[in-house]
Amino acid sequence: MPTYVALHYCEEIDWTAPDMFDDAMKAYGEFEQAAADVVRGSHALYPSASATTVRVPDGPGGDVLTSDGPFAETKEALTGIHILECADLDEAIAVASKIPTTWFGAVEVRPVRDL
Amino acid sequence: MVPTGDAVARLVRDERARVLASLVRVTGSIDLAEDATQDATVRALETWSRDGVPDNPRAWLVVAAKRRAIDIMRREGRRAGKEAAAVSGPPPDPGPAPDLGPDPDDVVRDDLLRLIFTCCHPALAVEAQVALALRNLGGLTTPEVARALLVPEATMAKRLTRAKQKIAQARIPYRVPPAAELPGRVAAVAATIYLIFNEGYAAGTGDDVVRASLTGEAIRLARLLAEVMPDDPTALGLLALLLLQDARRDARSGAGGRPVLLADQDRSRWDRDAIAEGVTLAGAALRRAPGRPDPYATQAAIAACHALAPTWADTDWNAVVSWYDLLLTVQDTPVVRLNRAVAVAERDGPDEGLALVDAIGGLGAYPWWHATRAELLRRLGRPGEAGDAYDRALALPLSEPQADHLRRRRAELAG
Numbered sequence: 099m100p101t102y103v104a105l106h107y108c109e110e111i112d113w114t115a116p117d118m119f120d121d122a123m124k125a126y127g128e129f130e131q132a133a134a135d136v137v138r139g140s141h142a143l144y145p146s147a148s149a150t151t152v153r154v155p156d157g158p159g160g161d162v163l164t165s166d167g168p169f170a171e172t173k174e175a176l177t178g179i180h181i182l183e184c185a186d187l188d189e190a191i192a193v194a195s196k197i198p199t200t201w202f203g204a205v206e207v208r209p210v211r212d213l
Numbered sequence: 214m215v216p217t218g219d220a221v222a223r224l225v226r227d228e229r230a231r232v233l234a235s236l237v238r239v240t241g242s243i244d245l246a247e248d249a250t251q252d253a254t255v256r257a258l259e260t261w262s263r264d265g266v267p268d269n270p271r272a273w274l275v276v277a278a279k280r281r282a283i284d285i286m287r288r289e290g291r292r293a294g295k296e297a298a299a300v301s302g303p304p305p306d307p308g309p310a311p312d313l314g315p316d317p318d319d320v321v322r323d324d325l326l327r328l329i330f331t332c333c334h335p336a337l338a339v340e341a342q343v344a345l346a347l348r349n350l351g352g353l354t355t356p357e358v359a360r361a362l363l364v365p366e367a368t369m370a371k372r373l374t375r376a377k378q379k380i381a382q383a384r385i386p387y388r389v390p391p392a393a394e395l396p397g398r399v400a401a402v403a404a405t406i407y408l409i410f411n412e413g414y415a416a417g418t419g420d421d422v423v424r425a426s427l428t429g430e431a432i433r434l435a436r437l438l439a440e441v442m443p444d445d446p447t448a449l450g451l452l453a454l455l456l457l458q459d460a461r462r463d464a465r466s467g468a469g470g471r472p473v474l475l476a477d478q479d480r481s482r483w484d485r486d487a488i489a490e491g492v493t494l495a496g497a498a499l500r501r502a503p504g505r506p507d508p509y510a511t512q513a514a515i516a517a518c519h520a521l522a523p524t525w526a527d528t529d530w531n532a533v534v535s536w537y538d539l540l541l542t543v544q545d546t547p548v549v550r551l552n553r554a555v556a557v558a559e560r561d562g563p564d565e566g567l568a569l570v571d572a573i574g575g576l577g578a579y580p581w582w583h584a585t586r587a588e589l590l591r592r593l594g595r596p597g598e599a600g601d602a603y604d605r606a607l608a609l610p611l612s613e614p615q616a617d618h619l620r621r622r623r624a625e626l627a628g
Contacts, residue, residue, distance in 0.1 A: 100384050186386040187336055209383045 101138065101210040102190040104180040108203020110145045111177045125198040133193050139181040146175040174203060181210075221261045224270055225254045229352040230437065232274045234324035235316055237387060240282050243331075243349070243377050248285060253278035275316065326441045327387050333402040334385045341376035342405045343412075348373055350437060351430045361427050362412065399442065403451045403509060406434045410455050415612075428459050439494070446502035449494050450510030456491035457516035460484040470614050476525040488520040511540045530560035547576045551585060563592040580609040584619055596626045 111122070130137055146168040153163045168175060180197065184190040187207070194205045229250060236246035253274050267273040316324070332345040340362075347358045359369035379385065390398045413427025435452040442448040464478040473479075495517045498510035515536045522528035537553035550573045558566020567589040576582035583606035590599035603623040607616060 186384040187334075188386050188390070191336065207383075211382070 099183045099185065100190075100212075102182045102184055102187075102194075103208050103210055104182055104190075104194045104197060105176060105206040105208065106178040106180075106197065106199040106203065107172075107174040107206060108177055108199050109173070110147075110175050111142075112145060122198065129196050129198060133182075133196060136182050136184050136189070136193055137180055138183050140179065142178045143176060145177075177203070182207075218258075218262050221258055221266065224261075224266065225257050225274070226352045228271045228274055229254060230328065230350045231271060231321050231325055232278055233349060234328040235275050235321060236278050236282060237328055237331075238324050239279060240286070241387075243380060245282060245285055246278075247349075249278040249282035250274075252281040271321075322441050323389065325437065326389050329402055329438060329441070330390060330398060331380060331385060331387050333398075333405045334380075335398070335401050336383065336385055337376055337379065339405065339408065341372060341379075343409055344369060344372050345376050346405055346434060347409065347427075347430060350434055353430065361424055361430075363424070396447070399438075399445055399447045402438060403435075403447050406431050406438065406451060407455075407509075409434065410458075414458065428455075428462070431455055432459060444501060446498045446507040446510050449498035449501065450507045450513050453491045453494035453498055453513035454509050454516060456487045456494065457513055457520050460487035460491065460520060466614070472614050472618055475519060480524070483520065488517075492517045492520065506539050506543055508540065508544045511536055511543070515540070525559075528559065530556055534560055547573050547582075548579070551576060551579075551582055555585060558589055563589045567593065578609060580606040580611050580615075580619075582606075583609070587619075587622070591622075591626060600626050 126142075130140060149166075149168045151165045151167065151169045153165075154160045155163065177199065180194075182190055182193055184193060187209075190207050194200070194207050197205050199205050232253065233246055233250045236249050237243055240246050240249070256277055257270070257274055261267070261270075329346075329350060332349050333342045337345070343362065344358055347353045347361065348355060353361065355370050355373060356366050358373075359366040362369070364372070389395075409427050410431030413425050413429070413431060432452070432455050435448075435455050439445075439448045439452040460483050461475070461478060463484070464480065464482040465473055465475075467473045491513065495510060495513035498507060499514060502510060515533055518529055518533045518536065533556040534553060537549065537556060540549055541553065551570060554566050554569035554573070557569055567586065570582070570586055570589065573582070583602045587599045587602035587606065590596075590602060600623060603619055603626075607619055607623070611619070
């Protein structure tokens with residue numbers, strides 16, 4: 099069965115804000131319950147201010163360069179992921195379209211390469 | 214009898230999409246199906262021109278393509294299958310050899326439908342859908358698709374490869390969408406075909422023959438869609454609309470490629486056979502969607518009003534305006550409102566038309582909004598304002614023949 103990652107992009111979500119927690123967590127919880135058959139994992143991420151970008155430009159063994167913040171500076175940040183196991187892209191799109199992030203942001207659906 | 218090379222080429226081309234569609238089902242891979250179909254069509258061109266066309270050309274092609282596919286699968290199977298699979302999707306199942314007998318008609322029909330919906334899947338960029346439709350459903354070669362769409366050949370080859378990769382990697386399914394999604398997906402297919410038609414229509418009948426041939430390609434694709442979905446209002450409406458618009462092809466440009474407006478066209482040069490077919494199809498499409506009007510069927514009805522009118526003046530403007538009213542209920546866009554206003558001007562007079570045109574917002578960058586105002590102002594005997602409106606239209610991007618037409622109209626004002 100093909101695996102897809104649903105990457106959530108939207109304005110930063112502060113999962114620790116009290117009202118946020120109640121409303122949003124309820125919506126996401128409902129989604130995960132409804133899609134329990136295909137959701138293989140999910141993570142909510144801390145805001146991108148907590149991100150560290152790692153580069154090793156000289157290749158293996160080279161100096162490790164770190165910088166504060168996310169790799170891409172865009173208005174929309176990566177705020178969470180779902181791992182979905184679906185029969186095909188149509189099913190993955192149907193499931194992803196139920197993720198609450200699609201209401202105020204966007205969800206990128208990417209096939210995972212089988213190895 | 215040994216047919217001419219042209220006749221064989223046409224026959225092979227007409228069957229190509231069906232053969233390819235069957236092969237995609239059998240092999241599960243568009244790439245493999247393309248290679249096998251390509252090989253079979255080359256063989257057909259050689260053999261048929263020499264020995265004559267077999268009784269059932271499609272069955273011949275399918276058998277030849279399936280044999281070729283088995284050869285390729287065996288060869289690929291001997292290579293490290295897993296590596297090949299990782300880059301091009303699931304490995305073709307080399308299990309039981311495909312049945313070499315001819316497929317029943319309903320199987321062919323379903324195969325073709327699946328291929329249509331895969332090529333026009335909304336997860337593919339519109340340019341990719343257009344390229345795939347022309348290449349896989351229309352049977353143009355990659356260089357022909359590139360030339361028709363004014364894209365370098367290498368760019369087009371890359372675009373097609375990327376599209377096929379996405380189909381394989383993201384697992385865009387090869388199937389007919391479930392009933393609940395069908396209307397939306399048929400609309401997406403129709404939009405892609407209509408886009409192809411308009412590319413060709415915009416090119417006109419001038420020197421750019423390859424681009425102009427896109428109208429013919431789009432009609433072929435619309436025919437294919439109507440053939441596999443004979444009860445679908447969108448499929449029938451689209452084919453009707455394309456036939457009715459294309460029926461005016463010979464009359465819509467004059468000397469030097471100058472555009473001739475509908476009002477001034479020599480109607481004896483319209484293609485009566487295409488009109489008869491288009492009108493019948495439009496009627497069939499409208500009858501099949503009594504509840505919710507289909508935008509293509511409704512536009513076809515408007516085109517039919519023009520096609521059946523003996524002259525511009527004798528057009529049933531009441532009917533045209535009513536169809537536009539209906540169209541606005543499903544497709545309320547400023548351009549539809551503009552076209553409706555033109556019909557109202559013919560029915561009720563330029564005053565009423567101009568009031569409606571002026572009330573449409575958001576068309577300031579659309580040259581034909583200004584040009585329409587100019588024409589109405591001129592009829593109202595307000596040449597100063599008409600001249601200003603022509604100037605505003607001419608300041609916007611237009612093709613050279615279009616700009617020439619407007620400059621000519623502008624110049625007539627002074628006299």
